Amino acid sequence: MRIYNTLTRKIEEFKPIKDNLVTIYTCGPTVYDYAHIGHWFNYVRMDILIRTLKANSYRTKWVMNITDVGHLTSDADEGEDKIQKKALKEHKNAYQIAEFYTKHFLKDMHRLNILEPDYLVKATDHIKDQIDLILKLQEKGYTYEIEGDGIYYDTSKFAKYADFAKLDLDEQEAGIRVQFNPKKRNASDFALWKFSPKNSKRDMEWDSPFGKGFPGWHIECSAMSMKYLGNTMDFHTGGIDHIPVHHTNEIAQSEAVTGQPLAHYWMHSNHVLIDNQKISKSLGNGISLDELIANGCTPMTLRLHILESHYQSQSKFSYKSLDASKKRLEELYQMAVLKYQLSDIKDQFTFNFKEAANNIKDLLSNNLKTPEIMAFLSDICTQTITIGISKLELNDFVYFLKKIDQYLGLDLEKVKDITKEQKDLILKRDHARKAKEWHKSDAMREELLKQNIKLNDFDDKSYWYRIL
Ligand SMILES: [Zn+2]
Numbered sequence: 001m002r003i004y005n006t007l008t009r010k011i012e013e014f015k016p017i018k019d020n021l022v023t024i025y026t027c028g029p030t031v032y033d034y035a036h037i038g039h040w041f042n043y044v045r046m047d048i049l050i051r052t053l054k055a056n057s058y059r060t061k062w063v064m065n066i067t068d069v070g071h072l073t074s075d076a077d078e079g080e081d082k083i084q085k086k087a088l089k090e091h092k093n094a095y096q097i098a099e100f101y102t103k104h105f106l107k108d109m110h111r112l113n114i115l116e117p118d119y120l121v122k123a124t125d126h127i128k129d130q131i132d133l134i135l136k137l138q139e140k141g142y143t144y145e146i147e148g149d150g151i152y153y154d155t156s157k158f159a160k161y162a163d164f165a166k167l168d169l170d171e172q173e174a175g176i177r178v179q180f181n182p183k184k185r186n187a188s189d190f191a192l193w194k195f196s197p198k199n200s201k202r203d204m205e206w207d208s209p210f211g212k213g214f215p216g217w218h219i220e221c222s223a224m225s226m227k228y229l230g231n232t233m234d235f236h237t238g239g240i241d242h243i244p245v246h247h248t249n250e251i252a253q254s255e256a257v258t259g260q261p262l263a264h265y266w267m268h269s270n271h272v273l274i275d276n277q278k279i280s281k282s283l284g285n286g287i288s289l290d291e292l293i294a295n296g297c298t299p300m301t302l303r304l305h306i307l308e309s310h311y312q313s314q315s316k317f318s319y320k321s322l323d324a325s326k327k328r329l330e331e332l333y334q335m336a337v338l339k340y341q342l343s344d345i346k347d348q349f350t351f352n353f354k355e356a357a358n359n360i361k362d363l364l365s366n367n368l369k370t371p372e373i374m375a376f377l378s379d380i381c382t383q384t385i386t387i388g389i390s391k392l393e394l395n396d397f398v399y400f401l402k403k404i405d406q407y408l409g410l411d412l413e414k415v416k417d418i419t420k421e422q423k424d425l426i427l428k429r430d431h432a433r434k435a436k437e438w439h440k441s442d443a444m445r446e447e448l449l450k451q452n453i454k455l456n457d458f459d460d461k462s463y464w465y466r467i468l
Pocket of ligand 1: 026027028246
């Protein structure tokens, strides 16, 4: 299996640490709002990585975190805690906000067929692990205190700090120093622990050897990834935005303590643009899955749409392109239901379906080439719909559908058969057609359409499929 590794900026052959168990950590959501399509592009792509590993017979141990504390409105550790801020706005407490949006996130994950991580871990359940890690950093001399503010990581003490993101620290120093906390020793320093404000009580705060407060955003991922996966994991994944700050800081924290690489492979999902702009809270262009569904898009359509772009390239989102994906999904479902309506020719072979399944696996294993897979599938689809499936090739065809679902999670196998009444109606219509009773046959076609069933007419018979 080959994959692009951000660490080396190269596509590399994957070599696991242990022969048969691959460890993966994915930076999860900050649960203060509904996840938007930008997030879903990211998580569907991570799900494809897991599916590809499984397709290559690896067992996987996948950890994803839920950030329910400590993520401030600026990634550079300035501003307010996003969850606490939302709690104030909605007259709830921070725990209620985090619980609500976590539940919603998991519901959306399920709707999008994203595999369940083996461990879904919350920052607030791991405060002690984070304090312990800060203590270790303190012991090794990587920290300093800013009075009344918090404990900070001194990035100048970690010689490799700029390497991962190829940062220009001098430029950063010149640009940022004036705007941000002038008490920081270096512009890139970040908070490990923030002190609670003197005069007000936070919903989420804990006692610690440093004083009452809460952990910074970056320390949770270092503490939890190492707790569940050890000092070095195979994969660390997340959005491309994380490279210059969050992941750079995770590496600085973990590697300063262990002296070992945090991960052998770093996989990042590129941005999604709407109207050529990045999705951001301030632009208000973050469309949630619920909004898409309200606009007639099924979760599976979004999933297929995501697979049509490669994780390394910037993708553009528009409702128009989503319509094209909907049509392609409909075609895939049209192909899938041919297992219920075999062709009358007994010995025909439409396609070598076993070979096709292998081709898809190969494309996945070569740096997750999902756009090529979708184009390949589209060709197979057109041919299969035109030629049909014979009884002789039914087993291979069902195997193929199963494999597509395993590799891509498109639920082709789940598309249901129609009822006996609907089948009878189609037969009746075929008779009317043969008798050239067009008026009658049109009426029956309309009746089926009302039940979301469309017909593909051939000379001797018609094949049904569902419309989305
Ligand atoms: Zn993280």
